[in-house]
Amino acid sequence: MKWPLGELRALAIKATRGAGFSWSFAEEAGYATQWLESHGVAGVSQLANYLQWAEVNGRLSAPLDMLEGKPDELSLKCPIAVGCFIADSQAAAGNARLRVCQPTLLLPFLALTAGAQTIVCSINNVPIALCADGIDQAALNLPELGLAEASLSWQLTQDAAPMCISKSRASNDKQSIQILKGFADKTYAPATEASRLGGAGAGTTDND
Amino acid sequence: MRVLLRRIKQQNWRFKRPIFRIDDNGVGVATYSVSGPERSYTLIAFAHDLPAEQRSDRVIADAWDSTFTLFDGIPTEDDITRLSRNVPLQEAGRISESELTLSRANRSVRMFEYVVDCLSKGKQPNTETLEEVGYLMRTTAVYGSGKFGAADRSVWADRPEFAGSFRPELLAVWLIRSFTIDLVEHLAQVRGGENAVAIDSEIKRRIGVGNSTGLGMAPFLMNHPRLIHTWVHAREKALAIVRSVLSIENVEAEEFNKLVKSAQRNARYWRSDHPLQVEKLAQLRHDLDRFSEYLSANPLSGRQPWNTLYGWVETNLGLEAQEQIISLIIEPYGELIDHLADTMQTDETRLYAIDGAMSVADLMLAIEKDYQWAIDTDFNQENAIARVWYVSAEKLEPRLGERFDEPIEPFEQPLAPGREVADMYQTLQSLPEKTTVAAMLCSHDKFRSAVRRVQMLQTFPYAEVRDNTISSDMLAIDLLRCKLSFFGATRFDPRSDRWVRITMYKGAPYPDELEHFDPDVLAYFFDDAA
Numbered sequence: 001m002k003w004p005l006g007e008l009r010a011l012a013i014k015a016t017r018g019a020g021f022s023w024s025f026a027e028e029a030g031y032a033t034q035w036l037e038s039h040g041v042a043g044v045s046q047l048a049n050y051l052q053w054a055e056v057n058g059r060l061s062a063p064l065d066m067l068e069g070k071p072d073e074l075s076l077k078c079p080i081a082v083g084c085f086i087a088d089s090q091a092a093a094g095n096a097r098l099r100v101c102q103p104t105l106l107l108p109f110l111a112l113t114a115g116a117q118t119i120v121c122s123i124n125n126v127p128i129a130l131c132a133d134g135i136d137q138a139a140l141n142l143p144e145l146g147l148a149e150a151s152l153s154w155q156l157t158q159d160a161a162p163m164c165i166s167k168s169r170a171s172n173d174k175q176s177i178q179i180l181k182g183f184a185d186k187t188y189a190p191a192t193e194a195s196r197l198g199g200a201g202a203g204t205t206d207n208d
Numbered sequence: 209m210r211v212l213l214r215r216i217k218q219q220n221w222r223f224k225r226p227i228f229r230i231d232d233n234g235v236g237v238a239t240y241s242v243s244g245p246e247r248s249y250t251l252i253a254f255a256h257d258l259p260a261e262q263r264s265d266r267v268i269a270d271a272w273d274s275t276f277t278l279f280d281g282i283p284t285e286d287d288i289t290r291l292s293r294n295v296p297l298q299e300a301g302r303i304s305e306s307e308l309t310l311s312r313a314n315r316s317v318r319m320f321e322y323v324v325d326c327l328s329k330g331k332q333p334n335t336e337t338l339e340e341v342g343y344l345m346r347t348t349a350v351y352g353s354g355k356f357g358a359a360d361r362s363v364w365a366d367r368p369e370f371a372g373s374f375r376p377e378l379l380a381v382w383l384i385r386s387f388t389i390d391l392v393e394h395l396a397q398v399r400g401g402e403n404a405v406a407i408d409s410e411i412k413r414r415i416g417v418g419n420s421t422g423l424g425m426a427p428f429l430m431n432h433p434r435l436i437h438t439w440v441h442a443r444e445k446a447l448a449i450v451r452s453v454l455s456i457e458n459v460e461a462e463e464f465n466k467l468v469k470s471a472q473r474n475a476r477y478w479r480s481d482h483p484l485q486v487e488k489l490a491q492l493r494h495d496l497d498r499f500s501e502y503l504s505a506n507p508l509s510g511r512q513p514w515n516t517l518y519g520w521v522e523t524n525l526g527l528e529a530q531e532q533i534i535s536l537i538i539e540p541y542g543e544l545i546d547h548l549a550d551t552m553q554t555d556e557t558r559l560y561a562i563d564g565a566m567s568v569a570d571l572m573l574a575i576e577k578d579y580q581w582a583i584d585t586d587f588n589q590e591n592a593i594a595r596v597w598y599v600s601a602e603k604l605e606p607r608l609g610e611r612f613d614e615p616i617e618p619f620e621q622p623l624a625p626g627r628e629v630a631d632m633y634q635t636l637q638s639l640p641e642k643t644t645v646a647a648m649l650c651s652h653d654k655f656r657s658a659v660r661r662v663q664m665l666q667t668f669p670y671a672e673v674r675d676n677t678i679s680s681d682m683l684a685i686d687l688l689r690c691k692l693s694f695f696g697a698t699r700f701d702p703r704s705d706r707w708v709r710i711t712m713y714k715g716a717p718y719p720d721e722l723e724h725f726d727p728d729v730l731a732y733f734f735d736d737a738a
Contacts, residue, residue, distance in 0.1 A: 004305070006354030021519065023622035024656035031559045053486065069652050081653065084612060088564030088646035111559055168363050189619040191602035195609065 002169035003177065010049055018186035020059070022131040028080050028109075032089065035108035037170040041132040043105070048089035049148060050079070050102040051183055053177055060101065071096040076149065082162045082177050083109025086154075096153065110154055118161050121154040123147065129157075134164020192197040209696040209713060211549040212378050216367055219244045223719035225390070227288075228256050229631030232398045234391060236554045237292065240383045241282055242719065244369055249308070249376075250279040252288060252384035253298050255391060263314050270300070272312035273345065273449050274387070278380040280306050280359065286587045298349070299603055302357040306445045308376040310358055311350040313384060316418065323392045323407070328400030332408050339477065342699075342711040344388040346418025352377045364559070371550045372708065373435065378695065385417045385713050410719070416714030419697070422707040423606045426677075426687040427597065430623050433664055433671035434554045439694045440670035442552045446538045446545040453541070454630060458539040467536045468503060472496045474698065475532075482702040484683070488528050497531030542728070550644040552694070560660050568639050571648075573660060578672070582626035583633055584675055585662025594680035597623040608706060624678040628658040 003011075016026035033161035036043025045165050055062075060078040063085055076099050083106040085091070090113055100106055103123050110119045111130050119130045123144040127134040144150065148161060189195065222243045230236035236547055240251040258273045275296045279287065287306065294301030298312055319341040326333045352374065354360040364370050396404045427635045429436055475493045480486060499521065508517065512538055521533050538545055575583065585592055596611045598619040609616040622628070639648060649656055664671050676682065685702045692700070697710040717725035 002305075004354030004357060007357070009557070011285075022654035022656075024658070025653045027657055028559075034369065034557065062651050062653070064650060067647050072412045081616075083565075084653065084656065085646060085650055088562050088649055089644070090564065113557060117356055168360055185601070187599065187619060188601035188604065189598045189607075194614065195600055195607060195616075196602065198614075201424050 005034050005038050005168065005170055008037060008044065011177070012044070013148070013182055014184035014187045015047070015180035016050060016183070018183035019054060021054075025080065029105075029132060032080060032083065032105050032108040035111065036104065038167055040137070040140050040165050040167055041104060041107070042171050042173060042176075044170060044173045044178040044180065045100050045146075046104045048179035049097055050105060052179060053101060053148070066091075066096075066098075071098055073099060073151075074096050075099065076101055079103055079105035080109075083108055086110065087112045090160050092096060097151045098153070099149065100152045101149055103152045104145045106152065111135075118157050118159045119154050120157050120159065121152065123152055124150045127161040129159060131161040132163065134162070134166065136162035137165055138162075140196045209378055209382070209716065210727050211372055211546075212375055212382070213716060213722065214472070214546075215371075216242070216244070217722050217727060219354050219369065220723075221719075222261040225386075226250075226282075226396070228390065230391065230394055233257055234395050237288060238387055238390065238500050239283065239288070240386055240719075242379070242383070247280075247367065247369070248282050250283055251380055251387070252277050252279055252291055252295070252356065253285060253384070253387045254292060256296065258314070260317065260324050263317070268350065270298075272296075272298070272348065273315045274384075274391075275312045276309070276380060276384055276387075277303055277307045277311075277358075278309040278376055278383075280308055280364070284736065299356060304357055305359045305363060307358050308364065309350060309352045309380045310356055311347050311377075311380055311384070312626070313345040313347045313388075313417070316343060320344050322394060324399065326397045327393060327396030327407060328404050330403045330405050332405070332411055335411060335414060338411070340479075341418070341716055342414075343416050343418035344392055344711065345384070346420055346534065347381060348420045349424075350377045350381060354656055360551065362555075365553070366553070372552050373439070374695065381417050381712055382716070385415070385716075386718055387665060388417065389718075392543075411717060412718065413721075416711040416716070419692075419710050419712055420703070420707060421688050421692060421710070423608055423684055423688075425691050426684045427606050427621065429673055429687050429691055430625065430677065432556050433661065434560070434668050435556055437668035437671040438552050438554050441668075442548040443534075443538075444670070446541075446548055447518075447534055449544050450519055450541050452512065453481050453514055453544075454512060454607070455510075456508050456513045458590045464508070464536060465503070467539055468500055472500060473533055477578065478699045480701040482704075484705075485692065485700070491526045492528040492532065495525040499525060499529065533727075542562070560664055562645065562649070562656065562659055563663055564644055564649070566663070567641060567643045568636050568643045568645065568648055569641035571645055572633065572636050574666060575629055576634075578662065578669075578674075579626065579629045579633070581674060582676070585626060585630060585679075587627050587630055591680040592676060593624075593627065593678050595678040595682060597621040597678070611638060611678075622657060624676070624681050625658065625661050625672065626674075626676050627656070629654075629662060632658045 006092040013026045017023055033043040033047045059150035060076060063077055063082050066085055079100050079102050083097060084102060087109040107130060108119060110121055111132050114131050121125050121130060122126040126142060126144045128139040226241055227237060227239040230238060234255055235257050236255055238253045244251050254275045256273060258271055262271045275298060277291055277295045294303055298310065303310055319511050322337060323333045323344060350668065352358060362377065370376060389407060393406055474487065475496055478489055482490060502520065521530055553652060568578045587593055590612060594611055596609045596616050598607055598609055598616045598621055611617055635652060645659055649659060661672060684706050685708050688708050689700050692710055699711060701709040703709055714731060716727065
């Protein structure tokens with residue numbers, strides 16, 4: 001059963017929070033996952049891989065070196081933290097090459113930065129054209145979109161917007177969905193009778 | 209509700225009940241199809257045999273008298289079979305992109321049985337008795353937009369018939385109303401045989417659909433800030449348009465006077481046992497009486513008479529009466545304001561882009577302008593943070609708990625924007641004024657949501673619930689009522705501080721009557737006979 005994108009986004013947010021990130025960060029991860037899936041890219045597996053990686057290796061530090069304008073090309077970066085910084089600062093021309101974990105998760109933030117224009121992003125030197133409404137269809141099967149780690153740079157261009165597709169359902173990736181559900185479960189309070197009676201407001205008769 | 213019915217009437221939709229396979233025990237399936245100029249939709253209703261002890265309105269229930277889905281098109285028998293395995297399970301089942309809503313309803317046992325009994329004996333039910341409840345069944349959840357596998361909003365958002373908010377859900381409820389009537393008539397026929405009669409059409413119109421709404425709607429308001437802005441903005445805009453009307457015609461004054469009398473009747477017949485609502489109702493009745501006296505002594509006249517009237521109302525009456533009278537003031541001016549209904553929608557899936565170039569100093573000014581109430585709240589006081597919004601593992605629905613009595617804080621949902629913004633404001637005070645928001649967020653990613661909300665308010669001033677949503681005196685039912693009122697609901701009946709009952713479509717035409725009735729009558733259908 002393919003998931004509706006809205007439901008998937010809600011799951012992605014809860015999973016990211018369950019993996020120990022802030023709710024604010026999780027909101028961005030939810031957006032990125034939905035954006036990728038809505039344009040035919042396997043965002044669910046990207047996020048599942050990233051959360052599992054972070055569980056083992058810990059959180060990557062904030063990209064403060066980018067803030068200082070001297071990004072360290074060797075330090076591994078968080079795709080969502082870097083994506084947020086690029087979108088916030090409208091850093092449309094990234095001269096630097098960055099070493100990014102699950103780099104595909106960064107693409108939705110470049111799309112946000114592109115506005116009405118086109119951004120060409122290079123993942124391990126393979127160019128991928130993006131615009132606000134999607135990603136070049138020709139790139140959808142590139143193995144670079146599945147990389148666990150890659151060097152990445154990006155450039156705003158005058159190119160025409162790429163041909164994009166838009167989907168209303170997510171890919172049917174049961175394994176990744178299960179991983180996200182596992183993380184999301186950590187955000188739910190265990191059921192108790194007190195919660196059932198108090199929290200849900202139960203306990204009075206409904207037969208009117 | 210009215211906007212949907214107006215659209216259906218304008219487009220001259222056609223109605224059918226292709227399937228009614230309900231047995232003598234009231235168990236089975238029925239379908240209700242509606243066809244507009246371009247598309248058809250079908251309510252599929254599954255009727256069950258529910259033991260009385262399992263009849264709970266709360267989300268913790270796992271069985272219901274009837275369950276429903278709104279199908280996008282005309283379902284095949286295979287579709288109905290597939291859905292019969294999932295829809296009765298509600299949250300525990302899965303529906304697909306062919307379905308737009310998922311809902312369930314329970315009987316008002318007393319009213320349902322009373323009406324079946326009357327009809328089976330060839331009698332019509334007494335309208336006064338009907339008025340005690342106002343419905344035969346009440347929905348206890350109406351899910352849409354991607355919930356439990358249903359189609360995402362993006363699938364139908366550009367269909368003209370669904371312009372606005374929650375239109376598929378409201379269509380489903382309107383058709384459920386027809387099903388409740390068909391079910392009582394069927395059971396009366398089974399019981400009474402040749403003696404049984406159909407319900408009189410005038411009496412039938414007094415029957416609406418009940419709705420029990422719980423905590424799930426409260427987070428919705430906080431999680432859809434731009435949508436809420438469009439709703440409130442439309443109403444404020446409508447009021448501003450009418451307040452600026454230069455002079456008044458007799459016909460409008462007469463309509464308004466009638467509406468005031470209707471509102472007084474509505475307040476008189478509005479029942480609730482909840483102490484807070486009882487108190488509010490007493491004040492509302494008192495204020496409406498005062499208003500009526502004022503209106504008799506000061507007939508509408510002069511330049512901008514509505515503006516003058518509004519000024520008096522705002523100064524002299526309580527909040528309940530103020531809001532009621534605003535609704536009455538804008539009512540006679542449909543031709544000036546009805547177009548605003550189509551503005552009450554937005555695409556919340558697009559991320560609101562943060563302006564990272566804004567300075568910390570400007571961000572602080574924006575906070576001081578819109579969140580002074582939050583800055584002034586001492587969030588170190590226990591009563592200011594007494595509540596926790598959380599999601600239970602039991603049915604994955606929102607609940608509200610007590611921070612200092614229950615071990616739920618680790619599971620807290622981000623539903624206290626005031627506290628988040630106040631927390632951020634404290635951090636900002638220690639940063640250089642020229643620091644950009646992008647730089648601040650680079651090392652404080654937990655404030656991203658707070659920044660987004662503050663910046664959003666610069667463009668969408670009605671996007672925020674401007675109060676502390678975790679304080680000890682927060683009443684969730686106020687949030688629920690806010691949302692329901694935009695559906696056109698009236699006569700709110702809180703059942704606790706966490707859930708509320710209403711009646712929908714009372715007075716509205718049924719599908720087969722719409723051609724000959726004005727859907728606008730339903731807003732102020734207040735029963736004279738009751």
